Amino acid sequence: MRVLSRSGRVVTWSPSVTLVPTRQCFNACSYCSFRVPLGADAWLGDRQAEAQLQARPGALEVLLLSGEVAPAAANRRDWFERLRALSRLALARGRLPHTNAGPLQRAEMAALARLNPSMGLMLEGLGPAYGRDHRHAPSKALLARLEQLEQAGRLGIPFTTGLLLQRGETLAQRREALELLALLQRQWGHIQEVILQPWQPGPGALQHRRAPAQGGLQDLLETIAEARAILPPEVHLQLPPNLVPLEHLGEALEAGIDDLGGIDVHDVINPTWPQPTPAALAARLQQQGWLLQPRLCVHEGWIAGLPAALRARVARLQQALAAAWDRPDQRSLEAC
Numbered sequence: 001m002r003v004l005s006r007s008g009r010v011v012t013w014s015p016s017v018t019l020v021p022t023r024q025c026f027n028a029c030s031y032c033s034f035r036v037p038l039g040a041d042a043w044l045g046d047r048q049a050e051a052q053l054q055a056r057p058g059a060l061e062v063l064l065l066s067g068e069v070a071p072a073a074a075n076r077r078d079w080f081e082r083l084r085a086l087s088r089l090a091l092a093r094g095r096l097p098h099t100n101a102g103p104l105q106r107a108e109m110a111a112l113a114r115l116n117p118s119m120g121l122m123l124e125g126l127g128p129a130y131g132r133d134h135r136h137a138p139s140k141a142l143l144a145r146l147e148q149l150e151q152a153g154r155l156g157i158p159f160t161t162g163l164l165l166q167r168g169e170t171l172a173q174r175r176e177a178l179e180l181l182a183l184l185q186r187q188w189g190h191i192q193e194v195i196l197q198p199w200q201p202g203p204g205a206l207q208h209r210r211a212p213a214q215g216g217l218q219d220l221l222e223t224i225a226e227a228r229a230i231l232p233p234e235v236h237l238q239l240p241p242n243l244v245p246l247e248h249l250g251e252a253l254e255a256g257i258d259d260l261g262g263i264d265v266h267d268v269i270n271p272t273w274p275q276p277t278p279a280a281l282a283a284r285l286q287q288q289g290w291l292l293q294p295r296l297c298v299h300e301g302w303i304a305g306l307p308a309a310l311r312a313r314v315a316r317l318q319q320a321l322a323a324a325w326d327r328p329d330q331r332s333l334e335a336c
């Protein structure tokens with residue numbers, strides 16, 4: 001579904017700052033360059049978090065992106081309380097938390113939903129390549145991920161999920177995964193966006209950005225078009241703009257992408273892939289007839305269903321965001 005404005009077609013992005021409650025993770029996904037072993041990282045404290053928020057005053061989305069703690073681990077409760085405390089801190093500073101911290105028990109997810117207008121968990125994929133990547137990642141069992149997406153639907157949480165692409169999966173397997181997401185959306189209506197994330201090598205494997213092989217780009221464009229055809233039209237399709245060469249971004253939008261996700265100064269997961277600034281993105285997209293517009297972590301169509309307290313906050317921030325973006329001097333503020 002394309003949104004039209006007076007200036008052309010609209011593509012959205014969210015001014016975002018990423019807080020990492022911890023990098024320790026009990027999974028060991030084969031491609032991961034984010035995790036550190038258990039015990040090798042402390043929880044993120046309020047003072048450090050506060051400093052990070054202050055450094056990014058215009059970032060209204062606070063992405064809480066955490067390594068996972070095993071459900072029965074002795075420190076699970078401490079970790080979960082950190083997620084709640086950081087969510088509260090974000091709200092207290094006039095921001096909106098969006099937590100992505102792996103599978104949560106129902107009570108945990110419900111508690112965070114009172115503080116987070118939206119949350120996320122990647123489905124990632126299915127098939128033998130997915131199985132190989134997650135041999136040592138118990139929480140990435142396909143059934144567990146699907147149950148989480150269903151649980152979020154039952155709780156009515158605006159939800160972000162997505163697929164990790166180009167890990168050796170077939171187009172048919174991607175289609176199957178997208179059809180599962182479409183089924184969930186038709187049943188629960190909570191999937192606000194699906195990220196199509198081309199895998200890129202992490203630190204140590206690549207120091208400089210390089211364009212993907214043409215096959216990689218064509219493959220990505222075909223998958224975007226498939227996703228647009230399979231998913232219900234209200235589901236936004238998101239592509240991280242730093243993971244494709246900027247000169248090909250227009251093709252991705254033509255294929256069906258309508259959102260560029262949360263943009264921080266750095267990409268915590270893919271730090272060797274620099275983020276384009278929103279100002280640079282806006283200028284390039286404008287040449288191609290697209291209007292870049294900021295949004296909050298929760299998309300417009302899901303705001304009405306939020307708990308009243310969160311809905312009121314979101315409404316206030318929506319106005320502030322629109323006013324800031326309309327002032328030309330604000331566009332470069334976030335370096336976003």
Ligand code: SF4
Nearest residue numbers: 025027028029032035
């Ligand atoms: S669950 Fe996430 S943080 Fe943990 S190893 Fe896998 S990709 Fe890395």
